[in-house]
Amino acid sequence: MLPAELIEQCIACYKAFQPNKMTIDSHIEVFLASIDCADEGDEVFIKQVVYGCIRFKKLNKINLTALYFKHGTEVSREDYHLYMVFSYLTIIRLEDMGVPVFRKFVFAQDYQKMFVWLSFIFNTQTLNKWMKEEWCRIFDEQFVEDELIARLVRNIPEMSEVIERLRELASTKEADDVASEEGQKKKIETTKVEPFNLSKARPRAIPEPFPIYLENPYKKPIPKSVHAPDGDGTIKKVEEARMQAKEESLKKLAKAKGPELEMPKLSTKKEVRKGKYKGALQEAHEKEMEEKTRYIPANPKDPAPALAAANKQAIRLNTAAVLREDALLRKKQEEEAALINKYESELRDDSEYYEWQAKMRDLDERKRLEGVEQRRIQMLLTDENAKEARIQNERDNHRFAAEMRAESAAIRALHKAEQEEVLVLKQKLVEDIKESEKNVKPAMQAVVEQKMLMGMELREETRRLEEENKRRMAIEEERRMDIVRQIKALECLPADKSAHFDPTTASEDSKHLLEAMSMAELAERLAIEKEKAATREKERRNEIVQSKQEREQDLMQRVEQIRRIRDIRQQDAKEQRRRQQEKEAQEKAIKWRIRQEAQVELQAKIEEKRKIRLDEEEKLKEEMRQIEIKKQFLAAGAAQVEEKKFKELEAGAERKLHDLQARERKEHQKALEAMREDVKNRKRVQKKKVEAKEKFHTEYEERFEEDMAAMVDDFGTSHAEKRKTVSITRDFESALQDKKVVRDPNKHLTNVRSVSTARSIREAQLTTAESMRSRKLTGGTRATSVRDDVTMRATAR
Structure with a gap:
């Protein structure tokens, strides 16, 4: 196969794989058999790629996710599997295939797609960063x-030519040039x-469909009275009979009530329209409208009577509800009886x-409520102590953070020194591994050849077994067809279909049975059994009716008992609810009283402190006033007055x-318990902090030693690879x-000229600026003409 066909077959095989239905080996064998691949090398290639x-799969997913993220506008989602195959070939199989073979596969695909993929994967920044x-x-x-990144970096020089060629083919060259050069x-x-x-x-005109009216088969026929109200006279007869029955009923009522009173007859509607009762109708209409539009104030009713009436109404219970409630009542009665028996036997009441x-x-x-109020008052006094403790804790944390920063700086310096040592060790390790990798390819080639031989032997054995199976199946099919032909021949023979039946005698085939009987005897016995079944059914019905009556009587008795017990318990529940409400009211009053007493006590303490403070201030003012008066009258004895003043101030x-100590002593006694508890909590917290800090230092030193050892190894390898890269x-x-x-010398010369021109312009600017600065420093002035100024500016530009 050509390279493009091989890639297409690999993609098709991968897409058709369904892991929940078939294993990968079976799927590849079926796929290769379906495409009739004659070359064993192509079969091995498809197998290895799939x-x-x-x-x-995870490695390919990471590569393609980064590709679509970075080059989302240049690649299509339809080429996902194509990029997946080339991801495997580029990263894993590039050195096994060799760059010349890989080049054939690349140039067999679309140039733009391959240029995007190769420029993405053969990029050191992409490999190290992404x-x-x-x-x-x-x-x-x-x-x-050592394997993935180093392998790609080693092939960057060779693949750079391929990437440049793809760039040219994708941007500037025509398809004819590409075909000729390749x-x-x-x-x-x-x-x-x-x-x-x-x-x-032209399409033929289709005639409009004519409507087909289907009658509803379930529709009842229309009665004849719809079209002819009188019909056959039945409706008229019914109406006459109804009027006659109404007259007879009125006569009977008239006889029972006695003579009727004479009442004036009202006028008909026709006379009302003429205006005889027009005023009366108008007044009646106005009264009716006033009644409808009259405002009715809200008058909410008490729902208690309605609820009481609803509770008095009996609730109809079914059989299951009656039995459940009766069982519950019996259980409670047993518990009460057990309590009474216990009291009788033990002569003791709980x-x-x-x-x-209670x-x-x-x-x-x-x-508990008094203690809550007392603690609330104590919390107001311990608030300031908590603030001081919080400030002290913040200071300790700041000092601890400064120590940790200094220690981290020292550790970083030590870490940097150890990384350099690790770098040297990893460089040596990389060289050793590269030496050991040289013997891997011959061993892999031998294993591939051995597997190819085993595959050929296995296919030959499978072919032989299939031929034997076909021969065995043909023999079995021939035997079955022979049996079928025999059965059909037997079915073609004529059969005797005559049958003679005698209801008074038993069958010849059943005479050897002990209970064999004729048809007539069977009918007689069946009639007898039916009579017996009817008698049993009647007796059973009588038993069921009697048991049903007994059960209904029992249910009625239970319902009556439930009703009586419900009335008694309703009265008990009302009494218990009343006692509960009284108890809640008492508890609320007690809580309110305790709260008021605590508030009064707190207010009294606050007023007492304020009064003491005001008295002390008043005494101090009075003493100062007396001292001032004595100063005025005893000016001569200033020393004595001063001494006396000092003594009075001292007193x-x-x-x-003394007053402050007494007051502070009282307050100290109240706050002592809270302070002790606070000190205990602080000591416990400080102890936990110290333990956590020691544990942290121990774990930190252990982790630091482990990380330093690992970092030394990693740093040596990474530094060597970076230098090489x-x-x-x-x-x-x-x-x-x-x-x-070499490719474009004119462009290179242009760049060189632009660089030299920029440098000369820059030197001219610096020279001009230096001369201007020197003139300003010397203080000398020179008259320049407009021509010289323009020339200077042009040179600077």
Whole structure:
């Protein structure tokens, strides 16, 4: 096959594979048999490509996702499988195939598609930036760097010529030039067979479909009374009988009620229209409209009577509901009877204990509410302590962060030094691996040849077994046809179809049976059995009716008992609800009283502190006033006055200190418990922090040692590969530049001239600016003409 056909067959085989129906081996064998591939090399190629695409499915998916993301406007989704096949061939099989063979497959496809793919995959920036990180998620990093990326980088110089050639073919060259340069002969266009351009016949006019009226078979016939109301006189007779029955009923009512009162007859509608009762009708109409439009204020009714009436109404229960409620009542009665028996046997009642328990619970609830209020007051006092603790914690965190930053800087410096050592070790390891890879290709070639021989032997054995199976099936088919012919010959023989039946005698075939009987005897026995079955059915019916009556009587008794118990429990529930409401009201009052007492106590404390503070301020003002007065009257004894003033101030300060200490002592006693709890919590938190910090340092040192060892290895390999990549890239760029110069020397000369011109202009600008600066510094002025100014500006440009 040609290269293009091989790629198409690989894509078709991959698309047709259904893993939920067939294995990959069976699918490839069926596919190869369907296309009649005669060349074993082509079969091996298709197998290897399909196997590789399935095995490296994740790798291909990553490559194609990056390709469609970066070159989304240049590639089509229809070519997904084409790029997948070339992804496998380029990354995995390029060195096995060789660049010349791979070149044939590339130039057999569309040039634009292949140019986009090869320029994408043979790019060091793409490999290191886009591909490496994603490939390391599914493969080992060393395998990615040493095998995948290194293999592509080694082939960049050879593939650059292919990429440049594809660029030229895709952009500037015509299809004829491409065919001639690649050694392909231009095909001569042959005459295409086309039908004669005959005029088409006009379509025939289709007649309009005529309506088909189908009668509804389920529709009842129209009664005759619709078309003829009287019909046969039946309706008239019915109407006369109805009027007669109405008159007889009125006569009977008249006899029962007595004589009728005489009432004035109202006028007919005709007389009303004439205007006799027009005013009366108008007034009646106005009253009716007023009644309809009258505003009725909202008067919500109490729903209690309606609910009470609804509760009094009996609810009809079915059998299942009655039995369930009766079982529930019996269960409760048994529990109550068990309690009574227990009391009789033990002579002890638990009601006093339960009452004591309820009282203790109420007392505990009151204490709990008082404790809640007390803690709320204490929380106001401990708020400031919590603020100070938070500020101190922030300072400790800032200091700890500064220490960690300094330690991280030292670790980074050590890490950088160790990476350089790892780089040298990895370079040596890469050289050893390359030496070991040289012996892989001969071994793989031997394995492929051995597998080809085994495949040929297996196909020969399969062909032989199929021939034997066909011969065996032919013999079996001949035997079956012989049996069928014998059966048909037997069926063609005539048969005796005469039959003689005697109902009074038993059949000859059943005489050896003990219970054999004639048809007449069977009919008699059947009649007897039917009579017995009817008698049993009648007796069973009587039993069912009697049991049903007994069950209904039992249900009626249970319903009556349920009704009585419901009335009793309804009264108990009302009483219990009333007691519960009273209890809730008492609890609400107690809570409100405790709350008020706590508020009053808090307000009293606040007022007491305010009063003490105001008294101290007033005393201090009074003392200062007295001191000022004494200063005025005792100006001569300033020293004595000063001493006395100092003593009074000292005494006032002592009094103030004494009062403050007493007040602080009381407050300290109240806040002591909260402070102790706060100190315990802080110690516990600090201890956990210290433990977490020690654990973090220990784990950090262990991870750091492991990461440093791994990083040393990785850094050595990556540094060697980068140096090699840089050298290869520089060689490639210099070679590419030389090729461009050889290909288009005029363009190169233009670029050189533009660069030299730009440099000369730049030097002129710098010279002019330097001369202007020197003139400004010396302070000298020089008159320039317009011609000189224009010349200078042109030179600068």
